[in-house]
Amino acid sequence: MYQYIYDAFLSEEKYLRPMTIIENRLADLGLQGRVNRLNLFKDPRELILEGIKRGVDTVVAVGNDETLSRVVNAVGDFDITLGMIPIGPKNEITKSLGVEEGLLACDCLSSRLIRKLDLGKINDIYFIAHLKAGSEVSLRYGKEYQVRSLTNNSVEIYNLPTQEEQADPEDGYLEARIRPSERNFLKKFGKGSSSLDGKSHFPVRKVFLEGNEGSKILVDGLKLISTPAEVKILPRHLKVIVGKNRLF
């Protein structure tokens, strides 16, 4: 049984017609299910827990990356399958997963190409795509070694690949990248360019992010978490319906 978690913005008038078309397509494909709408006061975890009690085995996030991120954080503790129907702007995560917008997402759901993906966890929060922080944040690998920035860097940890960054969400590792925030155009294309582009790369399973008081980490482009934070990976933890054009 399917449960569809609609984001609040889908109640805007401009989304009424596209949603009707999508709902009709889902009905044609025999993929009807429970529909719940998110709002400020509704916790998706409670909605999903209620759905599971009623026999839901597939939860579908309908909206954008923010919707997906909220739903991922809610389904992390349950043994259910996650699907998504991206609508509107800000759908980079679903692109990485190969799920196209609108009606194509319905066909993707129908094909049920399910992959068990790694899931990241920062403190008590699950994340599927990436973490981003500033240069004041350092990486500490247990008591063994620590990695600090010498210049103005961005610290990024990827689970899913993007158009620019490679990562494999099925290898049991997160990819930590540290790179100069301001890329030197001349260095990049000039004679003295390094093939590495100034980037550092460390595969990690568990790492601590430490920083100054007030240092923040952006989780899946949505939530801000303060340092220090423990980051770890849960290998093959989440069943996800992916598309054939996924980036991994």
Place this chain on the structure above:
Amino acid sequence: MFKEAYLKEGGDVETIIGPSVKVEGDFTSKGNVTVEGVVHGSLKTDKDLKVGVGAKISASVFANNAFIAGEVKGNVKASGRLELTDTSKIYGDVEAKTVIMAAGAILNGKCTMCNDVLPLPNLEDNDALKKNNKK
């Protein structure tokens, strides 16, 4: 020659310590490691190590093959080949099966070469190591 061989495997370089970072502590890996930045402590890898021109290492270094173009303050031990370019500066003892030293390379320390493959020290368990074990 070493550089070419190294670059052929460049597609699976696992760890890169870039020019804008500093690693402090005991860094271990079972994959190829490229250092362009700063390392303090110890650096061990079961595979190949490349130390770039701008790299500064204050650590004891253990690798299978090592290609060094930067500065190392500490002993360097390679179980295979050790290649020092004309920009390399080693302040410590080196030990390898084969040593290739370019004109202009600075080596202030004892050089030991032997036919037997030098055993690498036991590597500590860490993420990079596990990832390569898996592969």
